[in-house]
Amino acid sequence: MSTPQGTDEDIRSGTTLYAVLWPHKEAMVNRWVGVVHGSYPFETIGFLRTNSNRFANPVGYRTEEAAKALIEILFTDQPEEATLHKAVDEIIRVRAIQDFPPETAVGVVFALKDIVREVVSASGQGAACLRAMWALESRIDAVALMAFGAYARHRERLHLLKVEEHKRSHSQLMRLAMRKAGMEPEEAEPQKP
């Protein structure tokens, strides 16, 4: 099965998926960023789009970084898992605690499929690119699963935070209660393996 990886020759011939997508790389990044921004209220989008300082606009910055990493899977033979994992993890970390239902939090990854299909369809090279498209869409599916994993992980962490906070906030009261009962707090803790 062919891969999105291409050569200069591909670009010149203009018939491979790589060649079709390459001229639209930046536009596709922007389109995807736009989709993510579009999940926020209208009044907020302008700010997300225009402020490029990573500390003053953390959501906008993380979105752009994720977009850049994500778009690379269209053009790389062997996308580096660690880089992709980090980018997906950072943006999903944000979306997992914002006011989104899970499908909206994670679903932005699938938007890349629509974006690619639009470009390919407009190029008139759909048939020539069919097999490469299959491979590419499977790859996007893999990233979506990665995002699903990140979402589940961060939600679980959120709940653990509450448990841990509760323990921390009562640590000395628990110690007092234990002492009154003639025990040391360590005795109440499970044996660590």
Place this chain on the structure above:
Amino acid sequence: MSKLPKASELAKSISYAFPKVSWMDTKPAFAPGTWCYPAKKDTMEGLGMPNPHNWNPAEEDWNLPENWEEIIYNALKDRLEKYRSLKVFLDICVRCGACADKCHFFLGTGDPKNMPVLRVELLRSVYRRDFTTVGKLLGKVVGARKLDKDVIKEWFYYFYQCTECRRCSLFCPYGIDTAEITMIVRELLHELGLGIHWIMDPVSNCNRTGNHLGIQPHAFREIVEFLCEDIETITGIQIKPPFNEKGHEVLFITPSGDVFADPGIYTFMGYLMLFHEIGLDYTLSTYASEGGNFGSFTSAYMMKKLNAKMYAEAERLGSKWILGGECGHMWRVVHQYMETMNGPTPACMETPKSPITGTVFHNAAATKMVHITEFTADLIKHNKITLDPSRNADKIVTFHDSCNPARGMGLLEEPRYCIQAACENFVEMPENTIREQTFCCGGGSGLNTEEIMELRMRGGLPRGNALRFVQEKHGVNTMACICAIDRATLPPLADYWAPGVSVTGTHELIANALVMKGEIKRTLDLRQEDLPGVEEDE
């Protein structure tokens, strides 16, 4: 049967169309995790708060008193007459938007009503209609609207999504203090019997027993004695802090969270070790066992009452001045409000003078209360204590400027000076996230409750984002702070946004490094973990 939605529909594809309804008609959804549990009726009755009643934010009917509109109108009128600042703040905003993107809750939630300008507009629109001629005549055209029950709900929703951190005020060309608007709106809501449990329970406990958890004096003392046992394990030195003793020069007051909760207890142990080492003539009080003032998140009256307790105790014990621990809003109340609210301090009190260095704290002439990092920085400056920073060598430390000491009283250098004297590795977070521009922990002003953990993580995003940056770039593994709410809220924030960074009070670092007379060979830090280098020695 409905159609299966497309993935793009689920992901809410982009729409740059104007919203169909105006902000005035967009209502918040009271989803779990976005609002705090309501205060108990009993608690409110005990405190003499107006209109105590049972209600639930998730329900349609909040059981407001019948004449609720009249109550709000009169309460707002009263505040407008009493506080010139409120009237000015409501009148002069030109809606330039300089504050809009400065709020951590806006950055984290993306909700436009968390732009400070729009959050205040929730009140301003009502003010405009009822208290300005142009608003009365032109109504909605000039942004005026009628007060209805949905507005009350909106106030509750958004003014409990403001931590009164005042970052927005820093950027306001007119100097509008949005935190004061939040304080007023919370007061107005209290007139209708609407308050939250996480604030009112501590207020009640503090009022009656002396600290937020309502720990009684004997238990308070026992817990402090536990910490002294730990100090003895670590240093071999026995410390017996005085409680409620008259005739000592200094009364030491800190947030009770430092006595009861991890990791604040290590900071508290740090205070005790420092006082022992320098031979400070001080006492603790089990009655004024709370520096925190949740009254300031409730009403001016309650803030005044809880602040006055500290000074009443200083007078009873005959203390000359108060040394205050690492706390946030306690310092804002002391620094900015107390003199106006409670007038001169008791006659027995004097302008604080360090008995160790002789330094006179003229800056505390009015309040007779010195911040512990000022006090310790002065000790270090005069070489009165010996610090061994190698004991903190395993830590790469950054400092989170706690909002109230930073923006509320300009305490920026002293904590840094202390940390750098006690630690080998110190790294600043990016410029636009520290000092006056510091980002809130997301849980200030009584919002550090666990039912809104999700919301706190949103509010904590800008801070967590900056922390993550220095963690990745410089290997930062420790974030120091000078606020007890920070010590409670930053650990989950760090766990979520920058896992692997631990949170510490500044005096925990000081005490780790503090070389004490007569101590055993130190092998453990205050958390009873091996000091760096210990394993190799063995």
